[in-house]
Amino acid sequence: MRVAIIGAGISGLALAYYLQKLGVRYDLFESEPEVGGVIKSMQHGPYQLELGPHSLQMNQELEELLQELKLEEDVLRPTPQSTHRYIRKDGEFYCLPSTPKLLLQDSFFHWRTKLQISQETQLPPQEIPEETVSQFFQRRFGQEVVDYLINPMVAGLYAGDPDKLLLERTFPGLKELEREHGSVLKGLDLQQDLPSKPVVSLVNGLQSLPQAIASKLVSLHLDHKVEMIHRAKGKYLLSIQHDVEGLGDEEFDAVVIALPAHAAAELLDFTSPGLAAALYNVTYVPLTVVHTAYRKHAVGYPLAGFGALHPQKENPFSLGAVWSSSLFPGTCPPDEVLFTSFIGGSQAPEAAQLPEAEILLQVHEELRENYSISSKLPVFQHCYRWPTGFPQADMFINDVHQLLELLEPEQLYACANWLTGPAVPDCVRHAKQLAQKIYSQRPSFP
Template identity: 65%
Template sequence: MRVAIIGAGISGLAVAYYLQKLGMRYDLFEAEAEAGGLIKSPRVGDYQLELGPHSLQLTPDLQELLHELKLNDEIVQPAQVSQNRFIRKDGKYHCLPNSPVKLLMSSFFSWRTKLQIAQEPQKPVQDIPEETISHFFKRRFGQEVVDYLVKPMVAGIYGGDPDQLLLEKTFPYIKEMEKQHGSILKALTKEEQPDRHPVFTLTHGLQALPKAIASKLISLHLDHQVEMVHRTHGKYFLSIKNDEEGLSEVEYDAVIMALPAHKAAEQLEYTAPGLAAALQNVTYSPMAVVHSAYHKHTIGHDVNGFGALHPAKEKQFTAGSIWSSSLFPRLCPDDEVLFSSFVGGTQAPIHTHYPETEIKHRTHIELKANYNISADTPLFQHCQVWPQAIPQPDMFILDVHELVSKLEKEKLFACANWMAGPSVPDCIRYARQLAQKIYSMLPSVQ
């Protein structure tokens, strides 16, 4: 079996790596001159920036991959203060308890909400098809929990709005808690909670991960833009721009789409028109990442922590900031503080439509006010805008997942974050499972 993989972001790289480990023939095509997708870690002067994910969770799959790539020595653990996470409420930053039960019972919430929380174990179990995240948490815990905990958390993970995102596609284990225990609080107190996977970065930035995977691949074709996928007599052919290697003539038994949804739709217009139409409906959150640096002595607010989120009700320009230099001090000079602020998302998409100079200026004005910064301008500032940053697991994703499942019998697969989930570990896990699934389809494999 020969497999064509289209797109060399982290998903395409990972599935190619695992197919190669299994001894399968593949060709991985990437339109750009560099693999890695949204994982970008430029060094700009004295500053190590992350323009995509800021840090990763060290899951077992990812830990094993880092070991195989000989990146173990590059792992950088965060400072101890990373346990301190803050949310803005009534104009002030509140440090949240690190236990879900302690958080729900803390003084962060009003007495009315705490009463609703205390009554949660008595509330009936409801099996609501296509329930949104907001609807679930409102009926179990009340609107204040949605506004000041759920919405900022979901904005931080998905850049999304929990009023639109489906619980079953985002946090299915929470729905299972209600089903099995009749109560989220009962589940949290009865079950032994697994340890959270620690976060980390790499010495020279997270882009070292896709670069390391790419360096191991024997059939990676950069600057190869696939324009269309064709299927004839059970075989797949690719239309490739500037095809000097003649790969458009190669027959493929299977194709893996590892592209953003809208780009995959363009290539599948004739081969899988139903899926192409569904992919056109996939919603993406727009996001801007703004890095701002200041001298430590100009900052009048404590920044010993992971960072702070801004609920939409707080009417802030940014969705929040990671206090990057508090987590990983090497990211900037020792006498400076580096903030990584996030602008936009589906709860405030209009903010990413401003010119970059305006985004940077508004971010600075907000940081200056919130952190009592005396400096009139940052020492350094950088803005990266991603018009389509994170796919949203809303109502539209259901048709996509169903159609992808049906097309697998025709050996047309998808390996992307709109299938796997938003995080790099999600994509690594999904790619590994998909490679094994395709390998099991070989006639000789029982």
């Protein structure tokens, strides 16, 4: 059996790695000269910048992968104060309580909202087709929870809009709690004894993870752009740019698409036009990432936490900011603080597309106001744009899932963040599961 994997982001790399461990022949094609996809790190003088994901939430698959890649010693643990997460409300920052019980004791929500939260255990479960995240939380916890907790959280995690994202594609675990226990709070209460998943980074930046995987692969082909997929007599043939090895003459038993949805659609126009049409409909939103540094003595607000999110109700410029130097102190000089701000997303796409100078100025002015910063100018600023960086799990994604299931008998698969969600650990888990599925089907091939 031979498998073609197209795209060397974290999903494609992890899939190739697990197939190689299982002894399955594969070829991994990447059109760019480097691997990693949206995982991008940059050392800019004394500043360690993460341009994509800023940290990883550990799960079993990721922990095992880091051990196998000999990256355990490079793992950076955050400071203890990183458990403190803040949300801006009425012009002030509130430290978010860590449990529903503490939330009911806090002043963050109005007493009517807290009463509704306390009565959630009495609500009957409901099955609502294509229920959005907002609809779910509004019916179980109330509109204030949607406005000041779910809205900023979804914007921070997915650059998304809870009014559009589907609950079962975004937070499937919460829906399962409602089904199994009749209540989200009852289910969460039973899970309190489970260990929390730590957040980590890597000494040389998160991009060292995809680079470490790539260094182990025996059949990785960089600067090889696949232009078309052909299927004939149950086999796949690829049209490949810069094909000096003659790989376009090879037959593949299976193909795995590990590309952004629209790039995947272009490849599949001829082979699978139905899936291609669905992939063209996948929604992507722009996001701009801005890093800003100030002298520590110029910042009047104590940065003791992970960072702060900004609800849309507050009319912010940015979605929020990670307090990068408080989370991982080595990201900037010791006498400075480093913020990572996120602009745009589904709720304000036009902000991400403003001229760079205007974005930098507005981020600086917002940070000055929010954190009582006395400096007229930052010590350092850097801007990076993702024009189509984040796929959205909205109503259009269901067609993609259904069509992919129908195409599995033809050995056409997908392994990408528009399928699993943007979290790197979820991409790694899905890649491992898909590798096992492909391996288990080997006997059906001669």
